[in-house]
Each structure stands twice: as structure tokens, then as C-alpha cells.
Amino acid sequence: MLIRIFSKSFLLSSTIILFLFVSCSDPVEKPVSKGDDGQVFAIDTKESEIPYLVISTGGKEIPYEPGVSAQMKIYQQKKLIQEQAIDLEYRGKTSFRLSDKKGFNFETIDGTGEGVDVSFFGMPEEEDWRLIGHVVNLNDKYIWDRSLIYNHVGYELSRKIGKYASRGQFVELEVNGEYLGVYYFCEKPKRDSNRIDIKSLNASTTNLSGGYILKIDKSDAGPEQDNKPLSYFLNNWDDDARYTSANSFRSNFDIFSKPISFPAFQPPYHADQYLETYFTYEYPKAENITEAQKEYIAQYVDQFENALISDDFTSSSRTYTNFMEVDSFVDYFLITELCRNVDAYRISTFVEKDRDGKLAMGPIWDMNIGFDETNRIPINDWVVKYNNYVSNDPWMVPFWWQRLLEDPIFRQKVKTRWQSLRQSELNKVMLQKVVDDAKTYLETNGAVSRNYAKWDQGIGVNYDQSIQNLKVYLTDRSSWMDAEIGNW
Numbered sequence: 001m002l003i004r005i006f007s008k009s010f011l012l013s014s015t016i017i018l019f020l021f022v023s024c025s026d027p028v029e030k031p032v033s034k035g036d037d038g039q040v041f042a043i044d045t046k047e048s049e050i051p052y053l054v055i056s057t058g059g060k061e062i063p064y065e066p067g068v069s070a071q072m073k074i075y076q077q078k079k080l081i082q083e084q085a086i087d088l089e090y091r092g093k094t095s096f097r098l099s100d101k102k103g104f105n106f107e108t109i110d111g112t113g114e115g116v117d118v119s120f121f122g123m124p125e126e127e128d129w130r131l132i133g134h135v136v137n138l139n140d141k142y143i144w145d146r147s148l149i150y151n152h153v154g155y156e157l158s159r160k161i162g163k164y165a166s167r168g169q170f171v172e173l174e175v176n177g178e179y180l181g182v183y184y185f186c187e188k189p190k191r192d193s194n195r196i197d198i199k200s201l202n203a204s205t206t207n208l209s210g211g212y213i214l215k216i217d218k219s220d221a222g223p224e225q226d227n228k229p230l231s232y233f234l235n236n237w238d239d240d241a242r243y244t245s246a247n248s249f250r251s252n253f254d255i256f257s258k259p260i261s262f263p264a265f266q267p268p269y270h271a272d273q274y275l276e277t278y279f280t281y282e283y284p285k286a287e288n289i290t291e292a293q294k295e296y297i298a299q300y301v302d303q304f305e306n307a308l309i310s311d312d313f314t315s316s317s318r319t320y321t322n323f324m325e326v327d328s329f330v331d332y333f334l335i336t337e338l339c340r341n342v343d344a345y346r347i348s349t350f351v352e353k354d355r356d357g358k359l360a361m362g363p364i365w366d367m368n369i370g371f372d373e374t375n376r377i378p379i380n381d382w383v384v385k386y387n388n389y390v391s392n393d394p395w396m397v398p399f400w401w402q403r404l405l406e407d408p409i410f411r412q413k414v415k416t417r418w419q420s421l422r423q424s425e426l427n428k429v430m431l432q433k434v435v436d437d438a439k440t441y442l443e444t445n446g447a448v449s450r451n452y453a454k455w456d457q458g459i460g461v462n463y464d465q466s467i468q469n470l471k472v473y474l475t476d477r478s479s480w481m482d483a484e485i486g487n488w
Helices: 095-097 148-162 230-234 291-310 328-340 385-389 400-403 408-422 430-444 447-457 463-486
Strands: 002-004 017-022 028-033 054-058 067-074 079-091 103-108 128-132 169-177 178-189 211-217 248-250 278-282 349-353 359-361
Touching: 095 230, 103 169, 128 169, 128 230, 148 169, 148 178, 148 328, 148 430, 169 430, 169 447, 178 447, 211 291, 248 291, 291 400, 328 359, 328 385, 328 408, 328 463, 385 400, 408 463, 430 447, 430 463
Parallel strands: 054 169
Antiparallel strands: 002 017, 017 028, 054 067, 067 079, 079 103, 103 128, 128 178, 169 178, 211 278, 211 349, 248 278, 349 359
């Protein structure tokens, strides 16, 4: 094999073109793209302004949990702009099992392996971050969110109406020499003055009233599952529904607002699980929360639920409002319904309570089967009516929302807020602009074509059509909500 080396005048930017001759065959171009520090990229990003991440674990296998030490380099237009040691692991439950394009959690660490707060892309310093991919199943030939922007759009709309949602940045990702495509590099929703801004709570705190972060969600595998092989987690459906007194507490009422008479913490997927709502401990974490704190927050939720059930909505007085921040519930409802996130209310759902404060909904999270993605519920009905269309799902919508929408005072607050937002932050022009800006950024920088050169393996993705479908969806959905809410 001969290698013909051309003069410097043939070098374009940081891409080196080598012509390889094998025997007497014609030369084959092989572009080698490099960062300004000599790092060879798995793909040529040309002059893209989208950050390009190169992560290396030094040959170590990436686990599900706990993580493995790795090195991350961030390039922009092939210039190294940041380098950071991280602790890396896979993330997700259903998405992890179904998708060939895996997501990742990572923690920024110092030279000793301890967590350290770091800022990326101008976002506030923290140590916990997420790399969210898109579900791509090559065997069954399907992709969730072909637009690549569902999470970005949902979170941006939430921030536009003044509600915190995870800040993020589109990136292209390479891990251990393999190009993985477009990802959303974003904050983990957690207690922090720049994220979920509630008071700290530890074992020595005497005021038990907060702050707490709960999740209505699938359960997490406990520390007893640490260091198990990836094959375990790829088939680990039972742990999604393995609730225990250590990781959660259960509502005393079923999804129909009736008292539950059967015991909690039964085996995964038992016959009556669809009736239950569990609240998992997000902050303090399950391993840190005290028994007194568990008792306090469970009693507080129970007081709220009892008040919500017992209030007479034909009168002008309400007691459930003593326990919940009504405006946060209103905004959560509106963004969830506009984005048609069928995972909301019942999984991936955050509930917070600050010290001396009330229960508040949010932030919104996990939009990968939102918008026009799924047919689980009709396109022209409320996500909150999920239980009307799906029977005996292990995770159903809690009774809270049906009950709240029976309250004319709550409905009026929704109506007033929606109509105001439609004249401002959520008008038609603004909704279209959020989509167009993201699409333009990804497409003009070549990231869409590179992503689907990797992942559209016979699936047949029409990216422009997916964007057009999303824009039509937002127009139609918001107009439908105008009519429905207008009649309240």
C-alpha cells in the first residue's frame, strides 16, 4: 500500500485528506477530522458550530450503575474549549432497554474522583448532568422523536412561561471512538439554588417541613443492584415496579379516589398495581431520608389528598389550597397538555415542597413520547384522561387531576392563565419560532444528516416532514385547547 502525501496547500481547515492506493485500484478519499489538540474525531464535523463531545473510558466498559471514570473533551469548530474528568454511566429504563442509541448520566469529578461543580455552555455550575439521546430501535425499525427536539421544545416553553425546566445544549457525541449522533446535554433536575430552588434538608434539620422532592415514577434499582452486568439491566423490568418502604411511600387512595384496603409494597406487577400511586424519594435520597422526614411528607400528602377529596366544589371555600401551590399545578397542566406528554402525571413527574411551603408541581421532564409521537390517547383529547384510554397500565394517572378539573375555581384559573399566555409567550408565532430556531441550528450545521447517516438504517426518516408535522401539531393542539378551555 502506498500513501501519497500532498503539500500543505491541500489541507483544508483541520481535515487531512489521504489518498490510499491498494494495488492498481483507483484512489479512495478518507477524511480524517481532528481537533486543534490532535484528537482524531470519529466523523468529520466540518465547520459545525454545534459542540462536539469526545468521551473516552480508556477501554473500560460503561456500566448501568455505578459509573466508570472517563475523560470528556468538548470541541467547537474543532477547537478544544473544555476538558473534564467525569463519572459515566448509562441512563433510562424503558428507553435504555429498547434503544440502540443509549443515553448517559455523568457526574463531574476532580482528580481524586470526588464530585466537583462545573459549568458547561454558560449554565450554572453543578456536578450532575444528562446526555439525552433518542430511542432508535434498529431491529424493529422505529424511532421516537425524529425531529430530535422534543425535550428542547418542551423545556423551552416551560421556561418561557416562567417555570424552571432543565437547561440544555444540543451536542454531537462520540464515545470510545464511535460517533453516536445528536444528543441533548442538559441539567439533572435536582435541589440547587439554580435548579429546583428549595431549602436543604438533612438528618439534623429540626424543621421537617422541607424541602422535599418526590417523584411519581417507576422505582429505581437499589444499591443491591450495583455492579451487576449490563445484561441484568437490559432485562430488568421487575425493578421498575419494585416499591419498598425504603424507596417510596404509597398514596392511601386509588386512582378513583377510593381508600385502598390492600397492603402496599406487593411484588412487581401484581394484579392491583394499576390502582396505586407511589411517591419515590428524590430529595433527600432514599438512603439519606430519615424516618421522621418520611412520616412528615407522607402525612402532608395524605392531608392534601383528603382535603381534595372532601372539599365541596359547589361552595366558595376550599381547603385543598392550604396544601398545594395552585399556580404550579395550573402551569404544569398547560405545558403537559400543550406538549401532549403521555408520560406526565403518572411517571417522570416531580412534586416538590419547600420548607414551610406547599406542594408544587414540576419541573416538567421527559418528553420523548410527547407531541404527536404516540397514539395511546387521541390527538384531540386531554392527556389527563389517560385512564379512559389505557386499562390496567402499572402506572396510571393519580386521581388528583380528575378531581381538580371538577373544580370550577381551578378550571377558571386554568382558563385565565391559558388565555393570557396565548396572547404572549405561547402565541402561534412564538410556538413556531421555538421549533424553527432549533431545526435551523441542527440542520444548517449538518448535525441532522450526520445523525441519520448513523441511525437511519432502513427506517426511512424524512426530517423536514417530522419538523412540519411538529409545527402543524402545535398549531392544531393549541387551537384545540383554545376552544376546549374557552368553553369552561
